[in-house]
Amino acid sequence: MFTFKEHSKFVYCAILLSFIGHPEIFPLVFTTKTQEIFNCRVDEDVTEENCFKLIKKEDIIQDLKTRAAISDFYPVKRVVLEYPGEELLVVFDANFQYGQNFYLVASEEAKENFLKPPDTAEEKEEKSEEEKEGTLDVHAYKRSVRKPWVSLGSEKEVEEESVKGYVTKIKYMFSRARRKFGAPIRFTDRNASHVKDSYVECTSYQDTTFSIKLLERDVGVQMVPKVKEASTQTKWTYPKNAATQYSPRQLSNEEMEESLSSEKLKEFLTSVHLRMEIALQQNEIMNAFFDDWKALAEDETSSGDKSDVYLKAYQSFTDPQYLKDRSISCVRWHPTIYGIIAESATQQHSDEERINLSDKLLLQDSVIIFWSFSDPIHPQLILQCPHDIYCFQFSPSDPNIIAGGCFNGQVVLWDISKHEERLQNAKSITVGPSYMEDDESVTEPPLVRYCATSSTEGSHKTVITDIHWLPDHFEVNRTGTTFENRAEICIQLVTCSPDCLILFWDIRVTKLPGKLSFEKEKNIFDMPPGVPDTFKHLALSWKPLIKVLLAFFQSLAADFCFNLPRTYLIMAINKSQLKNKPLCSMSSSSKFSIYLIFLALQDGEIIYSDWKIKIDSDSGKPVSKKPSHKYIIHDEAVNTVQISPFFKDIVLSVGGWNFAIWKEGVTDGPILESSCTAQRYTTGHWSLTRPGVFFIGRDDGNIDIWDLLKKPHEPSHFQNISKSMITCISPWIASPKQQFLAVSDDSGVLHVLEICPILSQSSSNEQANVLDYFEREVKYLKNYEKYQEFQAKERTEKESLKCTYFC
């Protein structure tokens, strides 16, 4: 059996053999089986001498078919199949000349050679063997015998190599007529594509046989890093100045003094001084900041027609139930709610009657009535009072608290917080004819009982003629010193009355000295139902904080005018018309505890002095000093003292048949005094928006409107409002375009008038003009005084001269 190794060896040998010129020898290995089949058993059929065996081709092929791969002829299968002859020669190779024990001769010629001249070959072999043995001894020269050339196949090679002509040459002969040679040549163009088959194209085509597939290619590679651009945004925190704290350079004191005293500075100042002076003078001469254009516009609006000045009747309120035969003593607007006005109704008696009747019970209820613009027929709210109220005030910090001064000297407090909403909604109710018919929708105005009244022994002895709240930044303590009120609400009241007393009241729970807490509790009783208990602590035991006796008056002081330092709020306490009630107005200067008073007395005297509450050594009670100046201007009791809302040192006083304007600090007299008129002046009020305008009410029902800039000697306009005496005037700014004037009269009717724009809107420089006017008047007054003195002196001189002359 052939192993792979043997097979390869066999092939190797075959290749070797073919190289050395014996390509037809194929060494084979015959197994015993094969030897039996082909009868070429070693040492039986074939021997060393008789080594040739002819085997038929068909037998071999048969053997190949039967034994296939295991047949010994398998490696030479192809050779056998291709063998042209019928019999193949197999030669026993005893010497293993060709590698195996048998070899196959593949070609006929070789076979012949082997069969025939093997003898010679054998002989040659023998000879060569012999020669080999023999040449060792002697090599005898033997002349070579010429042999016949034996063809070994070389003539074939020669034949192959030699060049012979295979192709018989073809002879052609061309001839042409001679004249055709040398003829001029004419070339023409001809398009090859026009004629069919005129040209033969040899187009290129891709011959796949010649396309070489590149299996190997030389490629150069360079390693280069890939360049990539990338960017990212980072939060680069870099220090940046957020704030810099610095302090300025400053010269030390010595340096400063040195430079101040240096010569250079002096020279500088002299040279610069002139320039600066010129500039300052220029500024003095002309006001560079004056806006001519704006001023021009203002002038146009202020020059209105005379006929345009009016007080338009807006509404009038009266109530048949409560206000029959009653006089309205005081009118106040609600500070915050639009269109609510309150009035206090009193008996329509003359003074004497009132005093006589004061002991008897008043059958008619005393009320404060609230009206709203939306409903002129039905009052919104009615406050019950124990007695007639002569004056009342809304608390500036809390409009739901109302303080009123009674006829008998008591102070009464109301708290209407429950009804605040009703008052606020009052404006949404519209008045129409259907409203009258529908009785169900009409509700009775709620009656509010008073919360607290002061104790009778602590209050005034006679009517409280004026009542005011102290401003919310200010309070007074027991000893009379004033200090700052941190609570920012109004907690203190001041009242005055003809009994010479000015009382300070405090609405907080005060610790009265010497009273134990349980005693206080005893005094507190349950309030009647429906009354808020805001002032429960005051109840019946409310006593004034400070009682100031104005000792220098026989009769009673009543009016106040507080001019307080920080904000210069004016509390002008207006006095009513009752006789025996002097008025006093106080205005404070810049220091807390010193007050300057303008006191207007009952007889028309105006007193101007310092007022300081000090403790009287005798009685231990605070008293005030003696007055410094006295003026008698008014013929009757002064009923109005009011500080101008624009100028803190201008005071208007109205009384009797004239009015006067005073200025604080001017002690010579009033800066303006009106001439006496036919009717009495009953009340007066400054306009809230125009500095030079004020309203005066008369007892014939007229209102005089005075404009100091237009006509200082007579009213610029007057208008009749009602038939009876005007008792109170109160203007109110409802909106920048709308101003109302509430006028109450003696017959219980409250008229609300709308002030025309001319009277309500001031021009830009009006205040300055009015101020100028007042200053002029002051100067005139001073000059007048001087002139009078001069006149008096001259007169005395003249008289003395006269005397001397005559004597």
Place this chain on the structure above:
Amino acid sequence: MTELENYLFSGIPIRTTLDNSTTVQYAGLLCQLTMKARSTVRDIDPQNDLTFLRIRSKKHEIMVAPDKEYLLIVIQNPCE
């Protein structure tokens, strides 16, 4: 109402009627402005020099009189 200050050209106040912080502020700012104004005038005409500087604003008028070493500043409120 007028206020008055004297300054060194370096901007340090020597004498003033105002409070310190306002003075220092005016000093620093007006010093620079004066120098700028002066250099403007001289740039246009080198023979020229700044004699007086007046700044009118809504609320005040500031008048500056410069010199070689010193500066005089007056702040004036309007007439009314």
